[in-house]
Amino acid sequence: MNTADLGLPVDVPSTALFTDHYELTMLQAALHGGTADRRSVFEVFTRRLPEGRRYGVVAGTGRVLDAVENFRFDAGVLNFLRERNVVDEPTLAWLADYRFSGDIWGYPEGEVYFPGSPVLRVEGSFAECVLLETVILSILNHDSAIAAAASRMSSAAGDRPLIEMGARRTHELAAVAASRAAYVGGFATTSDLAAGFRYGIPTVGTSAHAFTLLHDSERDAFRAQIDSLGEGTTLLVDTYDVQEAVKTAVEIAGPKLGAVRIDSGDLLLVAHRVREQLDELGAKDTKIVVTSDLDEYAIASLAAAPVDAYGVGTQLVTGSGHPTCSMVYKLVARAESADPDAPLTAVAKKSAGGKTSVGGRKWAARRLDRNGVAEAEVLGTGAVPAELADRQLLVELVRGGEVVAREPLDAVRERHIAVRDGLPLSATQLSRGEAVIPTEYQ
Amino acid sequence: MNTADLGLPVDVPSTALFTDHYELTMLQAALHGGTADRRSVFEVFTRRLPEGRRYGVVAGTGRVLDAVENFRFDAGVLNFLRERNVVDEPTLAWLADYRFSGDIWGYPEGEVYFPGSPVLRVEGSFAECVLLETVILSILNHDSAIAAAASRMSSAAGDRPLIEMGARRTHELAAVAASRAAYVGGFATTSDLAAGFRYGIPTVGTSAHAFTLLHDSERDAFRAQIDSLGEGTTLLVDTYDVQEAVKTAVEIAGPKLGAVRIDSGDLLLVAHRVREQLDELGAKDTKIVVTSDLDEYAIASLAAAPVDAYGVGTQLVTGSGHPTCSMVYKLVARAESADPDAPLTAVAKKSAGGKTSVGGRKWAARRLDRNGVAEAEVLGTGAVPAELADRQLLVELVRGGEVVAREPLDAVRERHIAVRDGLPLSATQLSRGEAVIPTEYQ
Numbered sequence: 001m002n003t004a005d006l007g008l009p010v011d012v013p014s015t016a017l018f019t020d021h022y023e024l025t026m027l028q029a030a031l032h033g034g035t036a037d038r039r040s041v042f043e044v045f046t047r048r049l050p051e052g053r054r055y056g057v058v059a060g061t062g063r064v065l066d067a068v069e070n071f072r073f074d075a076g077v078l079n080f081l082r083e084r085n086v087v088d089e090p091t092l093a094w095l096a097d098y099r100f101s102g103d104i105w106g107y108p109e110g111e112v113y114f115p116g117s118p119v120l121r122v123e124g125s126f127a128e129c130v131l132l133e134t135v136i137l138s139i140l141n142h143d144s145a146i147a148a149a150a151s152r153m154s155s156a157a158g159d160r161p162l163i164e165m166g167a168r169r170t171h172e173l174a175a176v177a178a179s180r181a182a183y184v185g186g187f188a189t190t191s192d193l194a195a196g197f198r199y200g201i202p203t204v205g206t207s208a209h210a211f212t213l214l215h216d217s218e219r220d221a222f223r224a225q226i227d228s229l230g231e232g233t234t235l236l237v238d239t240y241d242v243q244e245a246v247k248t249a250v251e252i253a254g255p256k257l258g259a260v261r262i263d264s265g266d267l268l269l270v271a272h273r274v275r276e277q278l279d280e281l282g283a284k285d286t287k288i289v290v291t292s293d294l295d296e297y298a299i300a301s302l303a304a305a306p307v308d309a310y311g312v313g314t315q316l317v318t319g320s321g322h323p324t325c326s327m328v329y330k331l332v333a334r335a336e337s338a339d340p341d342a343p344l345t346a347v348a349k350k351s352a353g354g355k356t357s358v359g360g361r362k363w364a365a366r367r368l369d370r371n372g373v374a375e376a377e378v379l380g381t382g383a384v385p386a387e388l389a390d391r392q393l394l395v396e397l398v399r400g401g402e403v404v405a406r407e408p409l410d411a412v413r414e415r416h417i418a419v420r421d422g423l424p425l426s427a428t429q430l431s432r433g434e435a436v437i438p439t440e441y442q
Numbered sequence: 443m444n445t446a447d448l449g450l451p452v453d454v455p456s457t458a459l460f461t462d463h464y465e466l467t468m469l470q471a472a473l474h475g476g477t478a479d480r481r482s483v484f485e486v487f488t489r490r491l492p493e494g495r496r497y498g499v500v501a502g503t504g505r506v507l508d509a510v511e512n513f514r515f516d517a518g519v520l521n522f523l524r525e526r527n528v529v530d531e532p533t534l535a536w537l538a539d540y541r542f543s544g545d546i547w548g549y550p551e552g553e554v555y556f557p558g559s560p561v562l563r564v565e566g567s568f569a570e571c572v573l574l575e576t577v578i579l580s581i582l583n584h585d586s587a588i589a590a591a592a593s594r595m596s597s598a599a600g601d602r603p604l605i606e607m608g609a610r611r612t613h614e615l616a617a618v619a620a621s622r623a624a625y626v627g628g629f630a631t632t633s634d635l636a637a638g639f640r641y642g643i644p645t646v647g648t649s650a651h652a653f654t655l656l657h658d659s660e661r662d663a664f665r666a667q668i669d670s671l672g673e674g675t676t677l678l679v680d681t682y683d684v685q686e687a688v689k690t691a692v693e694i695a696g697p698k699l700g701a702v703r704i705d706s707g708d709l710l711l712v713a714h715r716v717r718e719q720l721d722e723l724g725a726k727d728t729k730i731v732v733t734s735d736l737d738e739y740a741i742a743s744l745a746a747a748p749v750d751a752y753g754v755g756t757q758l759v760t761g762s763g764h765p766t767c768s769m770v771y772k773l774v775a776r777a778e779s780a781d782p783d784a785p786l787t788a789v790a791k792k793s794a795g796g797k798t799s800v801g802g803r804k805w806a807a808r809r810l811d812r813n814g815v816a817e818a819e820v821l822g823t824g825a826v827p828a829e830l831a832d833r834q835l836l837v838e839l840v841r842g843g844e845v846v847a848r849e850p851l852d853a854v855r856e857r858h859i860a861v862r863d864g865l866p867l868s869a870t871q872l873s874r875g876e877a878v879i880p881t882e883y884q
Contacts, residue, residue, distance in 0.1 A: 017636040018614040020607065022647030024635075025671055029649065033666030035656050042652070067614075080639050088670075126656050133650075134634075137610035138617055165462065168579035169766040171616035172460040172509075175580055192576075193466075194459035197522050205464030207471065208575075210484070210773035213789040214477050214568050224475030228530075229467055238793045264793060314766060323765040324611040324756060331652035347655040351680045351706060 014074055015067040016098075018135040021086060027127050028091040036127035037338035041361045044106075044120035044140060044329050046113070050148075050322035052432030055423060057151050057416060058119050059181040060143030061109035065403045067135045068100050100128050104398035107364075109407070110147075110184055110416035111393065112423065114377040116439045118362045119144075119327070121394065126334060133329040141327050142174060143181040145319035149296070150185025151420060152320065153312060155428040156300040161188035161309045163204055164195075165291065166317030178317045184412050191311075199409055206261075212239040222252045232258035234289055237274070238265065246274055250281040259287035259308065267292060268305050275306035295320050296430055333361045346381065358441065365391040366437075374423050380442035456516055457509040458540070460577040463528060469569050470533040478569035479780035483803045486548075486562035486582060486771050488555070492590075492764035494874030497865060499593050499858060500561050501623040502585030503551035507845045509577045510542050542570055546840035549806075551849070552589075552626055552858035553835065554865065556819040558881045560804045561586075561769070563836065568776060575771040583769050584616060585623040587761035591738070592627025593862060594762065595754060597870040598742040603630035603751045605646055606637075607733065608759030620759045626854050633753075641851055648703075654681040664694045674700035676731055679716070680707060688716055692723040701729035701750065709734060710747050717748035737762050738872055775803045788823065800883065807833040808879075816865050822884035 030036035049056055073081075073095040081087055081095070102124020113119050120136065122129045154162055164182040167175035172194075179187075179195030189202045196203035207225055215221035222235055222245075231253045237245035237260045249257055260278070262270050267290045278286050290302065291311030299310055315321075330349075335342035346359035360381030365388035369375040378388060397405045420427065427436040472478035491498055515523075515537040523529055523537070544566020555561050562578065564571045596604055606624040609617035614636075621629075621637030631644045638645035649667055657663035664677055664687075673695045679687035679702045691699055702720070704712050709732045720728050732744065733753030741752055757763075772791075777784035788801030802823030807830035811817040820830060839847045862869065869878040 015614070017639050018609065018617065019635050020609055020633040020647055021635055021638075021645040022633065022649055025647060025675075026649050026653045029653065029667045029670040030656065032670035033657075033662075035666065038656060040656065077639070081635075084638060084645065086635070086645065126652075130650075130652060133652075134610050135614055138612065138614040141611050142613040142616070167460065167462060168576050168771075169583050170580065171584040171613060171619055172457070172577055172580040173615040174584070174613035175460065177613055191462040191464065193461050193463055193523075193528070196463075196526060197459050197519070203463040203526065203528065205462055205467060207464055207468050208572075209791045210568075210572060210575075211468045211471065213773045213791070214472065214480060214482065214776055215475075216778065220475075224477065225471045228471035228474035233467075238791075240792050242793060264791075314768075318765045323760045326756075329610075331655045334656055336658065349651045349655070349680075349706075350682050351684060 014072050014077060015070045015135050016073050016077055018067070018138060019131060020134045023131050023133055024081070024087045024091065026130055027094070028087045030126055031091055031094060034338065037125045039335040039340065039342065039344065040124065040126040040129050040331055041333040041344065042122045042129050042133070042329050043118045043332045043362065044136065044327050045116055045118050046326045046328070047357070048115050048326065049435055050325070053148065053322070054427045054429065054433055054436040056113040056325065057144055057147040057185055058107045058109055058111045058113055058140070059147030059184045060139040060177070061106055061120070061397065062406065062409070062412070063139045063143065063177065064120070064136050065397060065406065067139060068104065068132060068398065069403055071098070071100060071132065071135065073098055094127070098128070098131070099401055100124065100132065100398070101401040102128055102398070103396070103400065105394040106397050107393050108395050108415060110412040110419065112419050114435045114437060114439050116358070116379055116441070117377055118364055118379065118394065121361070137327055137329050141325045143177055144325045144327070145323055146178045146181035146317065147185040148322070149316055149320035150182040150187050151416065152296040152428070152430065153299055153316065154186025155420065156296045156430060157310055158303065160307065162186065163189050163191065163309060163311040164316055165191040165311045166313035167192040169314045170317040175317065180409065182316055183409060184416055186413065186417060206234040207236050209236065209239050212236065218245055219248050219252065222249055226253050231256045234259040234261050236261045236263060238262050242270060242274065243277065246277050247281070250278065250283045250286070255282040255284070255286070257283055257286045259289050261289040261291060263291050268302060271302070271305040271307050300430055330357050332357070332359050364393040366393060367391060372422070374437050376437050377439045378442060379439060382442070385442070456514050456519060457512045457577050458515050458519055460509070460580060461573060462576045465573050465575055466523065466529045466533065468572055469536070470529045472568055473533055473536060476780065479567045481777040481782065481784065481786065482566065482568040482571050482773055483775040483786065484564045484571050484575070484771050485560045485774045485804065486578065486769050487558055487560050488768045488770070489799070490557050490768065491877055492767070495590065495764070496869045496871065496875055496878040497554040497556065498767065499586055499589040499627055500549045500551055500553045500555055500582070501589030501626045502581040502619070503548055503562070503839065504848065504851070504854070505581045505585065505619065506562070506578055507839060507848065509581060510546070510574060510840065511845055513540070513542060513574065513577065515540055536569070540570070540573070541843060542566065542574065542840070543843040544570055544840070545838070545842065547836040548839050549835050550837050550857060552854040552861065554861050556877045556879060556881050558800070558821055558883070559819055560806055560821065560836065563803070579769055579771050583767045585619055586767045586769070587765055588620045588623035588759065589627040590764070591758055591762035592624040592629055593858065594738040594872065595741055595758065596628025597862065598738045598872065599752055600745065602749065604628065605631050605633065605751060605753040606758055607633040607753045608755035609634040611756045612759040617759065622851065624758055625851060626858055628855065628859060643851070648676045649678050651678065651681050654678065660687055661690050661694065664691055668695050673698045676701040676703050678703045678705065680704050684712060684716065685719065688719050689723070692720065692725045692728070697724040697726070697728070699725055699728045701731050703731040703733060705733050710744060713744070713747040713749050742872055772799050774799070774801050806835040808835060809833060814864070816879050818879050819881045820884060821881060824884070827884070
């Protein structure tokens, strides 16, 4: 396969190391005990949404498919496991031949989810499925957290475009996945070149305060930028005095100046003043971009301000208060023997003290009300009721180890917007509340 | 260079893509305008600590050195920049020859920092320094956030070892850096195999609930695990009934059972009961490991409980409420011309509305009181006062583009513990408060 398809902007020999030690020791014990081949069903779900959130957003599915496809143990990895005595020789031999050969179904990427929604279902032998736990959860927990924040921000921003610019606030490779997830959640562009390289997301950016400070005067800096990048560029106007900077900017660039960026101060007030000043100077088409620790609330509070675009960094890449989802990967059913035709038995943790879950291989459907608006997330383990048959949420992603459902990121992004539009209106309220539709078990 | 030295567990052609679009457009404009070669000093610092925190922890410096060393634009990257019209041909030509040739000084990794501390200082031409902003901040902001949380947890845990097990709660590669940062902050081991592979951090783990559920009975599961992993293994005892499980565990493993793990319920209560039961069964040396959404407060609350080790996941990799630091990379001084001997002028953003900073190339020293306890973080731009000369904090990391200060992770970890021990006692209070020592500007 093309290493550019790995979900990273880099060559990766394998995703198999993104795995917790205990997945391999469980494998060893199951191989030794004769239970490794029992057909098993694992499901990914959350027990709750982050506090106050109305819906979750599934993101990272495409990266999961890449990770599964590339999950293999080459000589370097096997040597490491041997030297560290992580597992024994029979287990190493088994790992050397590892290829996932099972089936994966899941919510299509960009879909929304609710407590209990089986966003991914992995089915195969216990051995081949258990190994995938860590990397699948890493991807879905991270990417879905970012996409959920992005979705709230994009709904708060309405038609105004959002620029993802949080790379400096998160791990350098998490940043690439964050740009991707932000795009899924409705962002328009990113500052991150790696995200442009890897996922084709449009990249943007012009200058920082350092560029102005490098020059002997703001005027020199603006002239240098306009000379090189053209009048359509965005000038940063808050290094010294904003009013003076806007005047200088239009003097140098003329009324066709592309945009000005404001990165500090009372954005509501400053945006109004700058708009007025630009209009007076005849720069009626010059846009105003604001950036400064924005989150969905700040974006919403600027709805009435003359702002044309928002740049969002920290709060986006940290999930706006919820940097990870609480998705878990749980064994929900398994065969009673290694016989491929053995029936599946539902299983679940049962101890007192929480963390219990619902056993059994589940279907999921979203019931609509008479107006076509989502009304409930319905889950069950038996037959799907006829009236919900065409509202099922799980789609086939991997069949017998082969990925069967790759899709372009733009399709994922469009799906998310469409699905979000099908939720009750209160879904996009920013105030804290419960999940916007209930989860019902049948 | 060896690609294993890149700070990632994977081959990376370059770190140059982990860069914001605007760094390159600033470069283009500066090259075009003749200011690109002005000698410049950038400093990394925070304006504040996360709310309530007493100190910050510098982590990621080693990864920064790897990233700088590997920051280069190969043909694939240059083609991407050309096709997307990110910058013009003269800039692409300049990038093709890019090698950082300047100097970097910084707080040694594992040091603590306070508001304003110049944790890293990058000096060279504007062009070569400005490009490094994004990747340097990505690494330091992420890694330092994790290390700060780890440090609080390890101080709360006292002599009991901490296991990092948060890979599933963060991006798969951020997880590797998080394990590294946790180790710097005092953690003992990790569940993440990639962190073991890349950084040599000891990896641990035995089994999950899925392993128990795979079997026809808990007894079968325990027997399979003991048979394969030996009596020294750790059995997970909270899948069904804890008391029953502990009884079964000791029956099968005997009194030399290594440990039991409790992952749910009222850990304080359950740990006491399990300890009592183990002692009654003669398993006096069997340890108790607890894991279940622990943070520094939960760890502290278990200080009096008979717990031998803590496993920490979510709260560690999300920085225990502060998933990123607010480090910025600011131009603080630059020459007035491209002449290499031109004097440096201090510069700083000055607009109303916040985000101002202190210009000038700074020294930093930690003043001690008569008992040798840290008393103040002293920063200045002039000559270092004689009494602080031997308390300076910045060390040379890169000289003329060559890394001169690599060090083993264990040395970094030891430094952190020693430095933390030199802070006033209130530093390790978990309650919210101000920075434990003030920052003074001279």
